[in-house]
Amino acid sequence: MGKLHFAEQFAASLLCEHPSAEGFACEQCKPCHLRKAGNHPDLLHVQPAEAGKMIQVDQIRQLLQACNLTANYSGYQVIILQPAEAMNNNAANSLLKLLEEPPAKTAFLLVSHQPMALPATVRSRCQRIDFNRAAHDTMRQWLQTAAPAQSDVDLLLKLTQYAPLSAHALITGEGFAKRQQLWQSLAQLLLEKADPVQIAMQWDKLEAKNVLGWIQSWTMDFIRFRITSQVQWIVNQDFRDSIQRLATQIPLADLFKLLEQQQAAFSLLQGSSNVKSQGVLENLAIAWQRASQVTRRAST
Ligand SMILES: [Zn+2]
Structure with missing residues (x-):
């Protein structure tokens, strides 16, 4: 949705010596140059040491020390803390x-995907700015200019649940190509042309969490098609024909079991x-091959 982008732009504006009338940073002054190089001493980022981990109390204590020093430049000290809901209890209390006695000219920007997961005491000390989803037309127009020409922007938006920045990252990074590769290997597995152990090795190279995410999305599509027999409900429209064909090979009950197994695998990882x-991926590849009716008939 661009919450973090907004926080970065806001910080840039506060640190800039000559912001424009609209409030945008000039990108030319010394503080702007320092910030762009990632070296501005008055801009601090607090985030989990690793994705998916918590923000620890030590990180907030370090922040406390940094805030006690005066700003190096004449303007603000800005702290971007994200995702704020990743603070553990001790960190939040600290x-x-x-926040109760904020140092002068210090701005704390807490970026949160789940503001209700923050302690009420912290929330009550903050000014809240909500970021709502843009209209589909607005997203589509933006993505059309931002994504490479010939991109299927409607598909990209659908695949990312209408998160335009994720859609952009999917097509400009390696995500889309990897998804294609993964789909081919799953189809091979279902058509019995591949060894599940080999396939799992390939999958592991594509990063397990991404693999699970995509396979989960296709499982949902198989189920949607099995239940409705209508292609319009398929999200992964670029694989529509194969999804239609392969869905009939797997009993519905097995698809639901796979959905559960994948959810459990995701939590485990x-x-x-x-x-x-x-x-984890080997177990999954074996389960998919077993579920395929072609395999079942062949083995009896
Ligand atoms: Zn500037």
């Missing part, structure tokens, strides 16, 4: 002290860094 993703 931050609360800062999310919860611990010690879990071997390849093992």
Whole structure:
């Protein structure tokens, strides 16, 4: 949705020596140059050490020390903390002290995907700015100019649940090509042309969480088609014909089981860094092949 982009722009504006009348940073002054190089001493970012982890109390204590120093430049000190709901209780309590008696000319920008997950005490000390989803037409127009020519912007938006920045990242990064590769390997698996262990090795190279996300999306499409027999409900429209064909090979009950297995696998990988993703993916590849009716007939 661009919440973090907004926070970055806001910070840039506060730090800039000559912001425009609309409030945009000039991008030319010394503070702007320092910020763009990632070296502005008055701009601090607080985020989990690793994606999916919590913000620890030590990180807030360090922030406390930094805030006690005066700004290096004449303007503001700006702290961008995100995602704010990732603060553990101790971290949130520690931050609360800062928010209750904020140092002069210091702006705390808390970016949160789930503001209700923040302690009420922290929320009550903040000014809340809500970011609502833009209209589909607005997103489509933006993506048409931002994405490479010939991109299927409607498909990209659907695939990312209408999150325009994710849609943009999907087509400009490697995401879209990887998805294509993954789809081919799943189709191979279902048509019995591949060894599940080999396939799981390929999947692991594509990053387990992404693999699970895409396969989950296709499982939903298989189910949608099995239940409605209508292609219009398929989200992954670029694979519509194959989804239609393959969906009939897998019993509906098995599709629901796969959906559950994938959800459990996702939680398992999310919860611990010690879990071997390849093992999880191997189990999944085997389950998909077993569910395919072609395999079942062949083995009896
Ligand atoms: Zn500037």
